[in-house]
Each structure stands twice: as C-alpha cells, then as structure tokens.
Amino acid sequence: MAMSNEHDPSRRQLLRTLAAAVATGPAAALAARAQPGGAASGAGAETRFPLRPITLWVPWPAGGATDLTMRLLAELAGRHLGQKVVVENRAGAGGTLAMPILQQAAPDGYTIAQLPYPALRAPHIQRVLWDPIRDTTPILQISGVTFGMVVPAGSTLRSVADIIAFAKSRPGELTVSTNGAGTTPHVVMDELAARHGFSYIHVPYKGTSEQMLAVASGQVMLGINSNGFAPFVDSGRLRLLATFAEHRTKRWPNVPTLKELGHGIVATSPYGLVGPSGMAPAVVAALHEAFRAAMNDPAHVAELAKYDQEPDYLGPADYGRSLRESYAAEKRAAERLGLRPS
Template identity: 80%
Template structure:
C-alpha cells in the first residue's frame, strides 16, 4: 500500500512537471499574434525619388509612422509608367507590412499589354488620398503660346514635334494620343521615368513639349516653363489664368486619383489600422500644405468606396484603350 502511494505521488509529481510546458504550448497555440504593426511597414512608390508624388508620400509616411508607432519606410520602384509596384504586391504576404501607392496607369496597363498581375484581383484597397493636376508645358522661350499652337506646329511639321510624358500608357500619354488622333496628327513621344528629369529636359529645350503631373509647379513658378493648359474640371487656384482642356473645347477631364493598397487577402482588422492611421495623416495640416504646393487637394475614400471606384475606373480604362486602339497582344 505504501509502495502504491509512493508511485502515485511520483506520478502526480511527474504530471505537474510536464503541466507548465504543456500549458505554454496550448497558450501559444491559442494566443493572438503580436498586435499590428509590430515592425516597420514598407510603402512602395512607383516613381523616382525627388518627384512631387515621392515627396508628398514621404511626408505622409512620416506622419502615419507617428500614429502607427512603427516606421513606414518608402521604397521607390520607378519605370513602366508607374506600374512596377504591382508585381511586388502580387508576391507579398497579405500581412499589412507591404503596401503601395496605386496610380491610374496600373488600372490601364493590363488593357494595353499582357501582364501577370491584375490591379483589382491582386490588391486590397486601403484608402484613396488625392488626385493629380496634369498640364501641358513648354520652355519659357517657346513660340508655342497655346494648345492650338501645338497642333498648328504639328500640322505644319508632320512627325517633328517632340512631346515628353512620364511613360507609355500614362494619363498624359493617353490624353495626348487622343488629342492628336482626333486631328490626324503625329508626334514623337519621348517617355521619361520621372517628372524632375522630364521637366529639366523640357525647360532646357531638349524636348519641345512636356505633359505631366503637377511636379512641373516649381518650374512654372520660377519662370522656366510656361503652362498652356491643365486637365482638371476647373481652373486651378494656383494658376487661375491657365485654361483647362475642357474649357478649350476638347472635352477631356483627367485627374488620376490615387491611394494606397496592399496585397490581396488582407485581414479587415489590419486594413482598418492602416486606414485610420493614413486618414489621420492625410488630414494633418503639414500634409495638406505639402499637397497644396502641387495644387493637389484631398480626395478621401474609405476601403469599400475606394474599392468600388477602382473597379469602375478599371472598366472605364478598358473602354478608353479600346476606343484609342491601344490594346496589344489581345490584352
């Protein structure tokens, strides 16, 4: 009997010895993961460092970092008309630590060429931020003083006028293609990876005309470039003397709203954390003032509405590409 009691005691002691380890394993299995975010977040910007979008996104990332308690690190991946962040998102884990700016060309490119990624299928919408002021600029000393002068020169000098944009398939390129095609005119397209590089080329006379986003603002304000027209619904507050394409009778309005997205399949709770931090950051007076430097204003949409807007824009871009005959390879 004494032996049985001793064995029982030893058994109970053994069970007690193993219990903490077993409990730890069970606790680890059932415990939630570390609160998001627990490490830095990478925000991919598909434009070169130093351009208008890069500068505003860097400030936004800094402000969002303060709210998230973790750094938001900017990575630039320029080229291909602003679409090179898409392959990164497609391959990234949907954990919220990899996000990207999604510009309008990413909604257009799949209709122009065959691509392995899809801007709707492969993303999770987080927040729409703002839109872009596009414009047509020429060197200050240019003899071209209006959009009609550009067409007149192209008509008198077939295939000789050089026009720079920020890449094939970008909004400036599509708009100029449509304007020239309507008139049966041709031009030499000179694509650039970034706005700063392009504006330097135009202001120095290497290219006759530049069409780009509002990164041209400092060059216009310092007198190096002349702004012929903008693409918005109304004239800008910054350059109220400059007409819009719509006002000039061309029937085109293009603002290319953009926002932030993550990989497909992100958890709603993670999306909410990112959305809330970036919404607060985008409304920070410092960010609003930075956007104003490029005549941009806030154009907020939450995840659901932004997702709907992206789907509508994706369908609209397909119609535009088909109308202009830009589709290639059955894309």
C-alpha cells in the same frame, strides 16, 4: 490561502494587453489578433499589428512630388501605428512596378504600395502578369494630380491651338515628353492627337526633373506631366499652356483647362494605397485609420497644396468600387483608341 488579485495570472494578462493598446495607439489596438496566421496559441494570447516596420512602395523616383508627399504621409501614419513606415522607390514602367511586388507579397499588412492610375490602364494596352483589381486590397484613396502642358519659355507655340496647328502642318515633327508610356499624360496626348488627326514623337522620361530640364533646354518641344513643372513655370523657364482638371487651378488662375478649351478631356489620376490581395479586415482597418488621420494632418494637407492637390478621401469599400469602375472605363478607352496589349 487565497491568492491576491495582483498575483492573478489572468489579471496580469489583462493589464499587459491594456498597456500594450495604450502604448501603441488606437490603430494597433483595433488590429489585435488580426495578423494572418497569428491566432492565439494559448489561453489569453494576443497578436498585435503592427509588430515591426511597414514597407510602403512608391513606384516613382525619389525626390519627385509624389515621393515627397508620400514620405510625409508615411512619417505621419507611422506615429499613429506605433511603427515606422519605410518608403522604398521602384520607378519605371509608367508607375506600375509596385504591382509585381504586391502580387508576390504576403497579405500581412507589412507590404503596401501607392497605386497610381496608370496601373488601371496598363493591362489594357500591354501584356502584364498582374491584375490591379484581383491582386490588391484597397486601403484608401488619398488625392488626385494636377496635370499640365508646358513648353520652353521662348517657344513660338503659345497655346494648345498652336500645338495642334503645328503638328498638323508638319507631320511627325512635334516632340512630346511624358513621364512614361501608358501614363495619363501619354494617354491624354494620344487622345488629343486622335481627336484632331495629328501625329507626334513620344519621348518618355522616368523622372519629372529630368523631363522638365529637357523641355526647358529645348530638347523636346512639349512636356506633359503632373505639376512637378511648377518651379519651372513660376521661375519663368517654362510656359504653362493648359491644365487637365475640371476647373482652373488656384495657383495659375489665368491658365485654361483642356475642357474649357473645347477638347472634352478631364484627367486627375486619383491615387491611393493598396496592399496585397487577401489582407485581414482588421489589418486593413488599422492601416486605413492611421493613413486617414495622416492624410488629414495639416502638415500633409499643406504639402499637397504645394503641388496644387487636395485630399480626396475614399474608404476601403468606396475606393475599391472606384477602382473597379475606373478599370472598366480604361478598358473602354483603350478599345476606343485602338490600343491593344503587345
């Protein structure tokens, strides 16, 4: 007697596959059969991505602006992927400590990281064993950062011109804190010093809160960082002298940019997500789809706005092209400033 359709093995497998796709969402369905080494071992076998939680490495301290936005992004992306995205922090070395992790991780999509702009600069000014282009697979660009220069509220230094005049008249006395050697704030300060012929004492900090407390208490004269300084500025503990973007911020419209002050410097440090080199295209597509949806979620857009940021999306191909161009530009900048790996 002929077997009915409901007992047909191939039909049962098809139903299971369709049910799995519906249960795990479009991102998982897109990445079916995509895991490296996960080819079908028998007729009709399927391998889905992701099958377990994904680890997202954030190379900054917990509790900072970037950490908070990335944690929300991870939570939102996890809903689209059908698996948790677990954030792990590895702070220090100017935001580059996720790179050795990516270099050694399997390219299966279960280890990804935020790639901050300093990772494109570090190989040109210090010796590292990794390469931000060779050792990564671009997933998407997310946003850029609002940087600024702050001084204690009671400081007699009330402008960038005052900073430069003080540093030139009293060589070696200006103390400047940043979020680490080789970070964008450090490089911007070096470029400003080189253009105007002054020196300063660099005081690097791992965390923004620690750094801002040091500036507010007068332990250092000037602080440069992303806008984790906002609560200190808004509460009147710090004075914001300038920001580094192309245009003034909506939050502090009376604060000038370095560009409009005539210093010719624009710095926003765009950042995004990358995985290890060699990831399967379908896994990249699944991650890209989920994180693109997450970054455009109103909750994430609102979280970025708290730090004067906006989504600045690039897909895998365009983000990869942008990374290569920025990497080359940072090499030229390092050569211009006389910086060499040590």
